[in-house]
Amino acid sequence: MSATAVHSLWTTAAEVEPIGSIPAPHIEYAQLAPVLIVVGAALVGILVEAFVPRRARYHTQLFLTVVALAAAFAAVVGLAAGGYATTKAQIAAMGAIAVDGPALFLQGTILLASVVAVFTFAERRLDPAGDGGRVDSFAAMAAAVPGSDQEKAAVKAGFTTTEVFPISLFAVAGMLVFPAANDLLTLFIALEVFSLPLYLLCALARRKRLLSQEAAVKYFLLGAFSSAFMLFGIALLYGYAGSVSYARIAEVVDGSVRTIDPALADTMGNDALLLVGGALLLMGLLFKVGAVPFHMWTPDVYQGAPTPVTGFMAAATKIAAFGALLRLLYVVLPGLAWDWRPVMWGVAVVTMLGGAIVAITQTDVKRLLAYSSIAHAGFILAGVIAMRPEGISSVLFYLLAYSFVTIGAFAVVTLVRDAGGEATHLSKWAGLGRRSPLVAAVFAVFLLAFAGIPLTSGFTGKFAVFKAAAEGGAGALVVVGVISSAIAAFFYIRVIVLMFFSEPKPEGPTVAVPSPLTMTTIGVGVAVTLVLGVAPQYFLDLAGQAGVFVR
Amino acid sequence: MENLIALLVAAPLLGAVVLLLGGRRLDGTGHLLGTVLAAASFVVGAVLFADMLGKGAEERTLTSTLYSWIPVEGFQADVAFRLDQLSMTFVLLITGVGTLIHLYSIGYMEHDERRRRFFGYLNLFLAAMLLLVLADNYLLLYVGWEGVGLASYLLIGFWQHKPSAATAAKKAFLVNRVGDVGLSIAIMLMFTTFGTFAFGPVLSSVDGASEGTLTAIGLMLLLAACGKSAQVPLQSWLGDAMEGPTPVSALIHAATMVTAGVYLIVRSGAIFNAAPDAQLAVVIVGAVTLLFGAIVGCAKDDIKKALAGSTMSQIGYMVLAAGLGPIGYAFAIMHLVTHGFFKAGLFLGAGSVMHGMNDEVDMRRYGGLRRYMPVTFVTFGLGYLAIIGFPGLSGFWSKDKIIEAAFAYDDGVRGWIFGGVALLGAGITAFYMTRVMIMTFFGEKRWQPDAEGNPPHPHESPKSMTIPMIVLAFGSVFAGGFFAVGDRFVNWLAPVTEFEHPHPVISVPAITTATVVVLLAGAAVAWAMYGRRPVPVEAPRGSLLTRAARRDLYQDDVNHVVLVRGGEHLTRSLVYVDHTLVDGVVNGTAAGFGGLSGRLRRLQNGYARSYAVSMFGGAAILVAATLLMRAV
DSSP states (O other): OOHHHHHOOOOOOOOOOOOOOOOOOOOOOOTHHHHHHHHHHHHHHHHHHHOOOOHHHHHHHHHHHHHHHHHHHHHHHHHHHHTTTTTTTTEEETTTTTHOOOOOOHHHHHHHHHHHHHHHOOOOOOOBBTTTTTOOOOOOTTSSSSSSHHHHHHHHHHHHOTTHHHHHHHHHHHHHHGGGGHHHHHHHHHHHHHHHHHHHTTTOOOHHHHHHHHHHHHHHHHHHHHHHHHHHHHHHHHHSOOOBBHHHHHHHHHHHOOOOOGGGGTTTTTTEEEEEEHHHHHHHHHHHHTOTTOOOOHHHHHHHHHHHHHHHHHIEEEEEEEEHHHHHHIIGGGGGGHHHHHHHHHHHHHHHHHHHHHHTTOOOOOHHHHHHHHHHHHHHHHHHHTTEEEEEEEHHHHHHHHHHHHHHHHHHHHHHHETEEEEBHHHHHHTTTHHHHHHHHHHHHHHHHTTTTTTSSHHHHHHHHHHHHHTTTTTTHHHHHHHHHHHHHHHHHHHHHHHHHHHOOOOOEOOOOOHHHHHHHHHHHHHHHHHHHOOOHHHHHHHHHHHHOOO | OOOHHHHHHHHHHHHHHHHHHHHGGGTTTTHHHHHHHHHHHHHHHHHHHHHHSSSOOGGGGEEEEEEEEEEEETTTEEEEEEEEHHHHHHHHHHHHHEEEEEHHHHTTTTTTTTTTHHHHHHHHHHHHHHHHHHSSSHHHHHHHHHHHHHHHHHTTTTTTTHHHHHHHHHHHHHHHHHHHHHHHHHHHHHHHHSSBBBHHHHHHHHSOOHHOOOOOOOOHHHHHHHHHTTTTTTTTTTHHHHOOOOOHHHIIIIGGGGGGGHHHHTTHHHHHHOOOOHHHHHHHHHHHHHHHHHHHHHHHHHHHHHHHHHHHHHHHHHHHHHHGOOOOOOOOHHHHHHHHHHHHHHHHHHHHHHHHHTTTTBGGOOOGGTTTTTHHHHHHHHHHHHHOOTTHHHHHHHHHHHHHEEEEEEEEEHHHHHHHHHHHHHHHHHHHHHHHHHHSSSOOOOOOOOTTTOOOOOOOOOHHHHHHHHHHHHHHHHHHHHGGGGHHHHHHHHHHHHOOOOOOOOOHHHHHHHHHHHHHHHHHHHHHIISSOOSSSSOOOOOOHHHHTGGGGGHHHHHIIIIIIHHHHHHHHHHHHIIIIIIHHHHHHHHHHHHHHHHHHTTOOHHHHHHHHHHHHHHHHHHHHHHHHHOO
């Protein structure tokens, strides 16, 4: 046996690349700064709960939260000023998060709304001070069974749930990611990140705790239900496109990608998967914006949740969810517009009419505002359906206008109180204008803005979305929208009539004098409402500039 | 020079603003400020007048655009002024007579605690009236038109504590509203026809419009003129308007505002020239009113209401002349100016008499006042001679020309008819004015104590009142002759209004002779009835015609039956329809939505399981609908 023959039995291995570690993801920290700041502050907030003495927690948390939100807002403004909203728009974090005009505009709006909402969280002058000092509108000890001795002890000790601040920061972080999410998994994670803290917050009311807990459980159950649908939709879309990335799915929908993943050869490009998956995904988002027929949680949760939370939730959730909806429809599914537009058209019609009609017979202020928010979701959907750049910018503007009116209105609701806490039954609001003309006048301004009366932000916003819808060929939708606005005007104006032209009841509620925190919230709300109504051009231009998605 | 035009309006407007907003601090000096600003406006007018005289006849029109009022694509309205010979004439009349009446009011309103407000309103009136005659487009004219209406309303009702004054103000306002609707329709027609409101483009492009459109515009302008100038059928408010303070009656309801209708027709001459049917309507309205006012004036015992009838009648002459076209425009304006002098003088005289007689207005309770109020007597007498057209005085020159022009209308039957009416009117004018003169200044003293039992102590009025009367008397005597000699006035206006010499159906000397004979006859009848026989203090029952004339020829009754009662029926039926049909639909809709709301609300039952079912169903529908869309 020759050495050569022996030698031919084997060969030297080629120089193979060693099986390397997973390449490290490339993260653009600067572009993600707003989210990172808020998440970081939330984590610090947890540490504060653990290590800072109980007495100092309130002020530390409030300071931390406001500074974090302000810093995040500054980061958003910095990014926008740096051109990330227009020319330098890009996809960051390995394709997971988009940094573009709509994302930055909505993140800025969410942060501003959160700041004023956090002021109402921190309000401590409304509830009568207990033995342990002043208390806010959150439960003394959330884990204690309502009515138990443990609860009584906690109340007596003057405990407060300062955890609400980090919890709300987590929610804000999720909301910041939600409209910027650029793949379906990020979208889902963001949804859960902001939903879970909201379920918690809903359960934390200091008074009427059973109602509050019931609301939280309902919200949780139905939210989980809708998440399941949404996740199923995501799975189907993955089956269709072989990817969860927005850009990739859009390309498959367009037909510009022909390469087929062998593992998915049976399903990829199957339109049934696309249509069913898209519809289920839409359903998940429509649940969050409170569109009919996925709206039924809204009145119960709005009523049961602590009023400051309701205001925060009504404003910020709507902004985040509509942002995600816009991105999904404009970036992922524009190729499918012929399929989803008629469906969304129908949803918008029933949402506008349903919200407005059922609101007529409501007798509780918070439920009334809940149905009003449903009707407004319908109006915004009309702008979403426009499917043109004005549609995006009008929706952005509407969300900005709506969020401040909503938070302001719920802040006013916290002021009107009787012995049982907030007096939310409408009959108790009779004659409020005689007793507290200023508070009633401010509330009237908010109601007029909801009704879309000129010189308020509500009019400008409604005009913008209806104009976009009409130009987008949805004239009939605008007609329905105007009819719904007329119906809605009835119950808004009825409250004004009730406040100013009814005799006050002898044992009616009193209007508490709040601390400067709530005053700031209400003042900012009124100011934004009037400025956006009287001189909206700058903000319309801003929304117009921000109205281009990156893909 | 153009820049001064705005100052004409600005001065009294400033006065109005300061006096009405200034508060009680100005109570002591407000009337002086108002008078000075009126005079300032007159001085500016005089300066502009002197400047205008220095230019050639064709270069006298000044225009000045202050700013663009409503700059909209295809709808251009400017705040622009136009000062030509026609508006110059009005400016001098308005500011001149206006200033005199401001002066007079200082004395007349001395004891009124709301004198400052009164002068504020007077200044407001001046500003609005000047805006009316200076506007360069119909829209701005409309602003002035409404402005004088407002001032007139405020001043008629100035003593609003008297129900009669408040009612009279309301009546004037409502009747004027009817005319204003006419003006607004005319302006809208103009805009749709010509695409603009400006005088220049509208009046020069009349040829391009159909005669039917022009007739419609003309008739609407006539309706407007009827309202403002108290012409039949919108004449009923002027008599009641005498409830206002007498200086107001003199300035607004005799000399200036009520002539705005004549201005409107003359200014729009080009439209009427091209619409003969509208012109005929104008002539008929003028002729009917001149007789109507004269007859009413014969029977009134209230001195101001007698003069109001006379005003109506004299404006009838002007409207008649304005309807005659180029042969009449200049004479209409000339009579307007001379009438401004003598009628303002007569009203101020009447005010002076009332001032001395405890505010008594019933002439049956006057008598023999010539010895107690010599200045008033002389100035009133000169005004009297002027208005009846006594040869040589102002009224003679202007009214005679109108009668001549009326005889020249259409060279035939129409000339005879309208000339005859104008001539007859001159005779009646002489009758009722002689009656006023005799009952007031001659005969027995028939003075009665007033409501509190104080007997009157007639005395001459203070200087601030008599001086304006004297100045106006000069105008009453000399203005007409000055204007008429050498056709001065006609030549002055000719570049703006066009002018043709009238050719009456009978010779001019014959007409003049007839006029003089008729007026002497009228005066003689009056002297026979009131001068030779004592005048009873209580009014006798009188003939059928007298009783009718006392009730303004049943104008209010006609209005009541035709308009008020008809209107009430219409309103009642509309209310019925509104309650049953409209409210039914509205409330039905509301109830429907309410019911729907209640039913939908029941879906919200509070159970999370139901909500989940609803969501599930919704998701199923969503998916099914999406798939269905693809299938379709």
